[in-house]
Each structure stands twice: as structure tokens, then as C-alpha cells.
Amino acid sequence: MDYENVLTEMDDELLIVTLHWPERHNALNHQMRVDLLDCVRRAEVDDAVKAIVFTGHGEKSFCAGANIPELEERTLVTEMGPSATLRKDLPTTIERLGKPTVAAINGYCFGAGLEFAMGCTVRIASDNARLAQPEINLGQIPGSGGTQRLYRFVGLSWAMQLVLTGQRIDAETAASIGLVTEVMPQADLLPRAKELARTLGSQAPLAFVSGRDAVLRSTESDLLTGIDYERKLYAICMATEDVRESMAAFSEKREPEYKGR
Numbered sequence: 001m002d003y004e005n006v007l008t009e010m011d012d013e014l015l016i017v018t019l020h021w022p023e024r025h026n027a028l029n030h031q032m033r034v035d036l037l038d039c040v041r042r043a044e045v046d047d048a049v050k051a052i053v054f055t056g057h058g059e060k061s062f063c064a065g066a067n068i069p070e071l072e073e074r075t076l077v078t079e080m081g082p083s084a085t086l087r088k089d090l091p092t093t094i095e096r097l098g099k100p101t102v103a104a105i106n107g108y109c110f111g112a113g114l115e116f117a118m119g120c121t122v123r124i125a126s127d128n129a130r131l132a133q134p135e136i137n138l139g140q141i142p143g144s145g146g147t148q149r150l151y152r153f154v155g156l157s158w159a160m161q162l163v164l165t166g167q168r169i170d171a172e173t174a175a176s177i178g179l180v181t182e183v184m185p186q187a188d189l190l191p192r193a194k195e196l197a198r199t200l201g202s203q204a205p206l207a208f209v210s211g212r213d214a215v216l217r218s219t220e221s222d223l224l225t226g227i228d229y230e231r232k233l234y235a236i237c238m239a240t241e242d243v244r245e246s247m248a249a250f251s252e253k254r255e256p257e258y259k260g261r
Contacts, residue, residue: 001042003035007057013050014197015043016190018057025064026056028112030083033090036116044098050201052097053193054120055104056113059128059186062105063113079143087112087144091119095216098209100200104193105129105171106186115144118153121212122196124182125171126189131179134166152219153178204242205260210234 001008005026007018017039019026043049056062078084094101094116103120109131117123125131133142133150141147142163151159154177161167171183184192200208210233218226237243242258249256 001039003032003039005029005032006035006039008039010048011194012198013048013201014194015039015046015049015052016194017052017054019054019063020057022057024067025061025108026058026113027064027067028116029067029070030086033086037086037090037093040094040097040101049099051100051102051197053102053104053190053197054117055190055193056106058107059126060107061113062103062107062109062129063116064108065111065113065134084143091115091145091149094119098205100197100203100208102193102197102200104189105131105180106189110134110168111142111146112144115142115146115149118145118149121200123180124184124189124193124196125174125180126186127171127183128186129171129174129180129183130168131171131174132166132168133162134168136164137166150179204237204240204246204256204258206240206242207237210237 005019005021007020009016017036019028019032021027021029021032040052043052100122101120103117103123105117105123105125107126107128107130109117109125109129111132111134114131114133133146135142135146142150147159147163150162154162158177162169169179171180174180175183182192214226214230214233217229221229241261242256245258246256
């Protein structure tokens with residue numbers, strides 16, 4: 001995969017995707033979003049890829065947010081058009097991808113960058129990370145799902161505070177409110193992200209998607225509806241070859257070989 005501001009490399013079964021626009025602190029512009037969508041869609045159908053790790057170039061920034069010159073060109077008309085739809089689709093596509101994703105947040109993670117990270121299966125951060133939805137400081141609100149996903153991760157009170165003040169929070173605060181799950185020194189961030197991605201990628205593919213979708217549904221439905229949805233996904237998983245393989249591997253004291261069926 002060859003892109004202008006997105007670097008990709010394989011590490012065994014992991015695809016490492018690096019946002020690479022150092023002079024803009026890895027800000028997201030339109031072409032980067034196009035490239036990231038292309039990248040993850042290719043990865044989804046590539047059997048060699050078991051999981052994806054996203055990070056930012058350098059130690060200062062995961063992604064500083066949207067590219068400000070592009071913001072100056074947006075109007076009511078553009079925000080009802082295809083470019084705005086693409087911005088919304090990027091984190092949603094990652095969130096619903098058939099393979100696990102880990103955001104390794106190094107340094108600044110602001111605005112569209114945080115919205116992008118919230119689409120990932122898991123988020124971990126270096127101890128120098130700073131996270132924010134600062135759009136209010138430009139007279140705006142998050143526009144790529146930030147107001148909706150933030151509430152699901154951190155609850156109403158923190159979502160209100162972050163969206164309406166533009167406040168930057170450090171990595172420890174982000175962990176304490178549930179926005180990231182782990183905090184570690186910068187040097188340990190990518191190795192830990194790879195470790196997590198390998199663990200996630202080693203699970204039975206249909207069980208991974210079912211478990212993830214059941215958890216996501218829990219934020220959208222009442223308890224009994226969610227439990228009924230979980231029950232149906234459980235039944236589907238029970239009918240898969242992977243369940244039989246897992247049970248056989250357990251009895252034979254070996255690692256399972258999942259086929260995703």
C-alpha cells in the first residue's frame with residue numbers, strides 16, 4: 001500500500017499504519033481519510049492481516065485533528081455533501097471492521113484524531129499523550145461522531161465537559177474516565193499495542209465480531225433487547241466450526257487453528 005501521508009508495514013500478521021504528516025502534527029486532511037479508508041478496506045479482505053495498529057509519526061502527535069486550511073473552505077453546502085460523509089464514515093468503518101484495531105496514542109490526539117481513535121477496538125496511550133475535542137474553541141462542535149462516541153466511553157458529565165470546554169486531558173485522566181485502557185512510557189507503547197493486537201487477532205474471527213457487536217449494541221438498546229441480541233449471536237457462534245476447533249484444541253492441549261467459519 002503506497003500513500004502520501006499514510007505509511008503501512010507488515011509485522012508478521014499485524015498491519016502497522018502510521019499517520020505521517022510531521023509538519024502538521026499528523027493532522028487529517030481529505031486525502032488522508034481517503035487513503036485510510038482504502039487501507040482498512042484492503043486489510044479487511046487480506047487473509048494475511050489479523051489485526052491493525054494505528055499510530056502517529058514521531059513522539060509528539062498521534063493526530064492533531066483536522067487540517068485547519070480545509071476547515072476554512074467548509075460551508076453549509078459542503079457539510080451536506082460527500083466529503084462530510086467520508087469524514088463520518090472513517091471512524092464508523094474502523095469501528096465495524098471485521099478485524100481488530102488498536103490505537104497507540106502518542107502525544108497530541110485532538111478533534112478528528114480523537115474521533116478516529118474512538119472508532120478503534122481498543123485505545124492505549126503513552127504517558128505524554130494529551131486528548132481533547134477542541135472544536136468549541138473554533139465556534140464548532142465535533143463533526144465525525146465525537147459527541148456520540150464520547151458519551152458512550154466516558155459518560156454524560158465528562159462528555160459535556162470535554163465537548164463544551166475543549167479541555168485537554170492527560171493520559172492518566174483519559175484512563176481514569178475510560179477513554180483509554182492503558183498508559184505507559186513512550187518506548188513501551190508500540191510493543192504493547194502490537195501485543196494487544198496479536199491477542200485480539202488470535203481470537204476466532206466470528207466470535208470477535210459477535211462479541212464486539214454485542215458490546216456496541218449495549219450502548220444503543222435497553223437491557224432485555226441487548227440480552228436477546230447477545231443470545232442470538234451466541235447461538236450463531238455455537239454453530240461455527242471455530243467453536244468445535246476451540247473445544248478440540250482445549251482437549252488436546254494445543255493452540256486452535258481458526259478458519260473464520
